[in-house]
Amino acid sequence: MTAAPQTATDPTSRTPRALTDVRPTVSPERLLEDLVPPRHFAxxxxxxxxxxxxxxxxxxxxxxxxxxxxxxxxxxxxxxxxxxxxxxxxxxxxxxxxxxxxxxxxxxxxxxxxxxxxxxxxxxxxxxxxxxxxxxxxxxxxxxxxxxxxxxxxxxxxxxxxxxxxxxxxxxxxxxxxxxxxxxxxxxxxxxxxxxxxxxxxxxxxxxxxxxxxxxxxxxDGEDYRHRAVVTDSEPLPAEVVAATVAARDGATLDAFDDLLAHLATVHPSRYGALLDGVELVGLTGVRTVTRQEVALRLVVLVDRLYDRDVPVMLAGAGEKHLFTEEMLRGGYRKKYYRALSRLGALAEDGRRLAGQTADA
Incomplete structure (x- = not known):
């Protein structure tokens, strides 16, 4: 089940909202205005x-x-x-x-x-x-x-x-x-x-x-200045930890992975940035391997927008390590998938740090 949305009439509520509740409408002017360097490189x-x-x-x-x-x-x-x-x-x-x-x-x-x-x-x-x-x-x-x-x-x-x-x-x-x-x-x-x-x-x-x-x-020319591995493998978190951390933070969302994948199919990829307006943390439960190419490519676009905005991600389930099939990682879109894994791994590490801060509080 997807988490119930946070209501505008109760600003003190800690019930997390969900990305699946957002139906972004974006004007052509907004699409053009968004063509600016991302927050990550501000x-x-x-x-x-x-x-x-x-x-x-x-x-x-x-x-x-x-x-x-x-x-x-x-x-x-x-x-x-x-x-x-x-x-x-x-x-x-x-x-x-x-x-x-x-x-x-x-x-x-x-x-x-x-x-x-x-x-x-x-x-x-x-x-x-x-x-x-x-x-x-x-x-x-x-x-x-x-x-x-x-x-x-x-x-x-x-x-x-x-x-x-x-x-x-x-x-x-x-x-x-x-x-x-x-x-x-x-x-x-x-x-x-x-x-x-x-x-x-x-x-x-x-x-x-x-x-x-x-x-x-x-x-x-040069070496990777971060000296990072090909992909940052971030261990998944227990679902209850994700839910508790999200509930304790303003601007956080909580979604079941399959619900979010289904929702992305109903939103044009040009609106994925608007989908994240006001979002400071994304929690996902039930993360699993994606087996359909069109679904995986939509997920890649969302990861790119999350990375642009430096939004930490908390993953429960399989984590990002096994997000795409071996066939996908050998196929024609492998560049996209490896980039998504690298970026999502880094964002998931940020999410794990937030979970640790919540546990220590």
Missing amino acids: DARFSTYRANPAYPSQSSTLARLEEVARQIAAPPATGLRALLGRRPAPPAVYMDGGFGVGKTHLLTSLTHAVREELGSGAAAYGTFVEYTNLVGALGFMPTVEALATRRLVCIDEFELDDPGDTVLMSRLLRELADRGVALAATSNTLPEALGEGRFAAEDFLREIQALAARFEVLRV
Whole structure:
């Protein structure tokens, strides 16, 4: 059974609300407003990026992106200079590197730099999935028209595992580049490739075809700065501990895992962020292995939104270790699944710490 929702008329109630009780409605304006760096990287700036001197490509990429930010922010040519000169092509950069070398930190730093110089509406930031979901919610041309008003569009974790989505994103980027929008993207690299020097630039340039010549590839070498394992295995908690911790905290939710999976099927993935409005902790009971691909992919999107917002998760049941089948982890979407396991494991560790604090209170 799903926990009863917390009522608005009783703000002192400790009965936890449930995500399954939330039916988010999101306007097109809200979808576009949400294309900002996630809370997890709210403080990321060029000045806070610590380039490893053992890998010179990190400092050279940092310097190049600072130059790109200045180029985007520079005022357009006017007068005779504008009439005589050709309009320069907007910059388009692609950061290619392994797991945990700071590509997202650099990409969000670029976004922040442009927004701070030109205003909050000058740059859009989102993951590959967020942009494909935006097209699904708004339609292709309305998405183009909305994003064409930005000076910079950043795409984190460009994914190459779905041919249809890759073609869609390639077309979207071409439309934006033709309208003078600067572009920046990062690769999506398998966690299992950590330390193997695997890069995806050739795959990326092949898939974007007509745009390949416009993109400048910035290779970011290095080791995973967190020195983390491929996946953080967080041991599951007893269901009664999850329920007690959730009940003791404002902004916490409690759901049965199967109920939540069923609910996600009724909510467009572009609204998963709104599903988490005001949520500070998510408790799930009866966690088990997901065996259907479409269900697993919806869960991946939810995990990404939880991670963006730094929302701790408490898991009762099987935990995240056996969340996806071995077939899924070997299949075409394995990048998504490994990323979700890594992120959910970290969030579950945060949840375990909260459970310990509640027990000590």
